[in-house]
Amino acid sequence: MKCFRVCKAIKIKVSSGFLFRSVSKHGNITSKALEPSAAQARLDSYVEQLKGSLSSGRFILHGFRSGTAISMALADISLDQIMDHVGWKSSKTVLHYIKLNPLLHRSDL
Numbered sequence: 001m002k003c004f005r006v007c008k009a010i011k012i013k014v015s016s017g018f019l020f021r022s023v024s025k026h027g028n029i030t031s032k033a034l035e036p037s038a039a040q041a042r043l044d045s046y047v048e049q050l051k052g053s054l055s056s057g058r059f060i061l062h063g064f065r066s067g068t069a070i071s072m073a074l075a076d077i078s079l080d081q082i083m084d085h086v087g088w089k090s091s092k093t094v095l096h097y098i099k100l101n102p103l104l105h106r107s108d109l
Contacts, residue, residue, distance in 0.1 A: 036061060066097040073098040 022032045040061050047059050065086055072082045079091050088094055 069094060069097045 022030045022035065022038060024030055043059055043061060069082050069086050069088075072085065073094075077085075079094050082094050082098070083089070083091065086094075
């Protein structure tokens, strides 16, 4: 996939299986997979640092995941590639999140 070519080009090693790694309290990269709760906590800390620059409200990882699927669908990426990239096992899940018709034909814009 394209993201692996980009990682290779900018010399980010992903051969161990994880693009995003957990970091210990001492700042050392660990071999554990990144837990969703840890990723959400990191996102929350970034948002806290940017207070005033962002609108109020909470950003959640789930929103980024579905937003990625929608963006990929709009870029004519196949369902199989979207499933592989986002980590979904079923095309029904992808289709649930990429309801493009309401998005593209909103009457309130």
